[in-house]
Amino acid sequence: MIYSLRSRLLAGVVTGITFVLCVFCIVIYTATRQSLIYNFDKSLLSTAKTLSAIIESEAYDHEDDGQDGHQDEFIIGARKIEFQFDVGATPEFNNLSGGAYYQFRDANGLSIIRSPSLANMDLNIFKATSDVPRYGLCVLPDGRVGRAVGFQFIPKGQGKASSVLSITFAREVSSITGHLNFLVWLLLISSAVMILLSVIVALLVTRAALQPIRSLADEISTVDTENFQETYISEKYPQELLPVNRCLNNLLHRVKLSFDRERRFNSDIAHELRTPLAGIQSTIEVCLSQPRHSEEYTTSLQTSLEITKSMRRMIDSLLSLAKLESNQITLNCENISLRDTVADCWRNFANQAYEREIAFENRIRDGVTLFSDKSYITLALINIFENAVEYSNEKGRIWAESDRNEHGTTISISNTGCTLKEENLEQIFDSFWRQEQARSETGKHCGIGLSIVQKVIKALGGTIRANIQTGGIFSIRIIL
């Protein structure tokens, strides 16, 4: 799935900012709310304490009573409670929607005094001391929600056995909710503006931040098949793009090497074919340049035929190489007798070896088998033997050995008369590489034999190595 880096960056930035803003808003809202409630409660408590301080209690004798009954005096058992508070001067206690309510109760919880604003309703009772009052929400007579504080207290007065009273004082909380509602709206609007601004800023920033990618893309788009050999992606981009930059340059370098190898290979092929072609053309042109005896024509034709045959061998080898390089081979593995296969392959070179008095020794024991593709093993062995016979000294020796261990089966073909240097060992498997002395054989050996062997062994899943031992012994060692 294709996604946009810019959208991702944008979404990430906006989500992050929104989250931070939400947390910020919640913190602000909670802190403000707590602060408002704290101040509100403080004010509630202060008023409640003032009201409770107005209450006075004194001993009461029933027999002395009856002459001056006052509306703010209450008799509780043997005590008389006086509450001298002018409700008329404080309208908030006077009517139902006044917003302030109080209620005093005796020790049994019976209401003794309540503000006119309460009508006949009761407020919650809180059993707490004035030092540690209790607060709570309550429903007010007009249906609004209010906040109340309550505590028990002993009214001031004469006598020892003052009775315990409790007070509940409530106020409606519209001032707090109004403040909080305003705060919510303020936070919501400012957050929305902040998010909008952050989107715009993020758009601009991501656009600017992604500009180097566009520049890099523009630079890459200038690379084509004509100029990629000379092209190098400049390292002027930001640090984050450097890995991409380096990977691209590495890729370009590898492609360049591959193209160079391909071009060199093509050039080598062209060179290897041009020379024998020149031989054929020159032989025929010289032959036809004047009337000749039939023997001369025959000689020229034979020369041309020999060149043609060697060219065909070379083309066959090149085709094998191309096939191996493109992995277009199918293996038909079977159990093959190594000793017999080596002997069969050697037969192709027996005459050539005999002419140069080269001795061959097949040291592979009977019964050594190998599970592999016989045709490809044969192709590899023939190329190795061709090489060995070619580079062995006159009256030299060639021998084949095998060994089996935990790594697999090892086949070694060695020959004497090696004039290679250690530093050449890395090159001998390169296509068209030839030892200097083999240059006189232009057209006969084009230097792809060992390259074919290497690719065959690789296709068979094995490894191949060459080494030079003291006494000019050259060995090819295959492990399958």
Added chain:
Amino acid sequence: MRLLVVEDYKPLQQSIVKGLREAGFAVDFTGYGKEGLWYANSNEYDAIILDIMLPGLDGLSILKQLRGSGSKTQILILTAKDSLEDKVKGLDFGADDYLVKPFAFEELLARLRALTRRSYQQKRTCITIEDINIDLNKQQVYRNSQPVILTPREYALLEYLAMRAGQIVTRTDIWEHVYDFNSSATSNVVDVYIGYLRKKLEVQGKPALIHTIRGRGYMLGAEL
């Protein structure tokens, strides 16, 4: 004219040598770089045909060493390397000409004729000395407008004398430029061929144009 062919591919080397000899050139040849350099230093060739990829010592190194030692021999590089880079490199190393394989043999001959003419500062393809006309391209000779039939060796001798017309040419010069290592000629063969040439160029009532300079050699031209 005497040429050196340094080419490692045997079939090509043989056909070139054969074709050049049939075209009247004296030709030495080798397939090895170091031997080629030795040949080039040991003899005064009129032109050298040089391959680049050679065993022992490559063609460009030979070229460099020859030019380094002051050799002015005309050198034609004959190679399968056909890239512009290779051509420029070959010519910059001091080659006089560059021919890519495969090539038409006629072209090789024409280029060699041009190179040998150049080595004697001869720009024209026809040389006229008194009433002798030599067509260098067709290798035909006329005296007094009458064709003179010469063997390839006689023609090569006359061509060399004509290239150096007016100069005294020693027997050694002739030996070095008209015969190759392969020649089974004896030491007086030059005198014998000069004799043949004089006879064939002889016209009744006209002066002989090949003069013997006693103790020094021969000269082609009007009477001294």
